[in-house]
Amino acid sequence: MEIFQFDRGExxxxxxxxxxxxxxxxxxxxxxxxxxxxxxxxxxVIGTHRAGxxxxxxxxxGQGWAAGPDGERVPISAGWGVRWDVGEIxxxxxxxxxxxxxxxxxxxxxxxxxxxxxx
Numbered sequence: 001m002e003i004f005q006f007d008r009g010e011x012x013x014x015x016x017x018x019x020x021x022x023x024x025x026x027x028x029x030x031x032x033x034x035x036x037x038x039x040x041x042x043x044x045v046i047g048t049h050r051a052g053x054x055x056x057x058x059x060x061x062g063q064g065w066a067a068g069p070d071g072e073r074v075p076i077s078a079g080w081g082v083r084w085d086v087g088e089i090x091x092x093x094x095x096x097x098x099x100x101x102x103x104x105x106x107x108x109x110x111x112x113x114x115x116x117x118x119x
Contacts, residue, residue, distance in 0.1 A: 006037045007099065013046075020044020026101075033105030040064065040100070045093035054106030057082045057092065064094030083110060 009022035020041030028034040032053065040046065040062075057066065063077035069089040076082060076092075084090050086106070 007039065008037075009039045016047030016049040018045060018047040021046055029105070033103065033108075036102045036104070038100045038102055040092075040094050040098050042097040043095060044097070046091060048089060048091040051084045051086055051088045051090065051104075053104045054086055054108040055084045056101075056103040056108055057084070058101045058103070060099050060101060062094060062098030063096055064092060064098045066090065066092040083108060 006024055006026045008024045010024045011022065013021040013023050021044055022039045022041075024037045026035040026037055038046070038057075057076075058081040059076050059078050061078050063075065065073040066076050066082045067073045067090065068084075074082075077098075082090075082092070
């Protein structure tokens with residue numbers, strides 16, 4: 001057993017016009033799958049970019065929004081996630097602050113592929 005802290009916010013990320021974003025790389029698997037903890041400060045944004053791999057964005061604290069190529073912002077909060085396919089243009093942000101786990105690699109298939117809108 002190994003106990004570790006994953007919300008250290010080790011690296012400031014400013015790619016794609018991101019602001020208020022800190023990332024901690026948590027783990028990488030034997031294939032191409034990796035796990036990163038992302039902390040987005042109040043008023044922060046993860047800039048618009050194309051997904052290099054399949055990606056899951058799992059909000060574990062706080063609330064914010066996610067948008068695809070059409071720019072329509074969909075509210076997300078703790079317990080909700082977003083899946084983006086390889087090459088899909090997306091962005092996300094928050095007014096109140098949020099913490100999310102990002103799983104990248106793939107393919108990443110959901111066990112419950114039913115889409116639902118957060119309430």
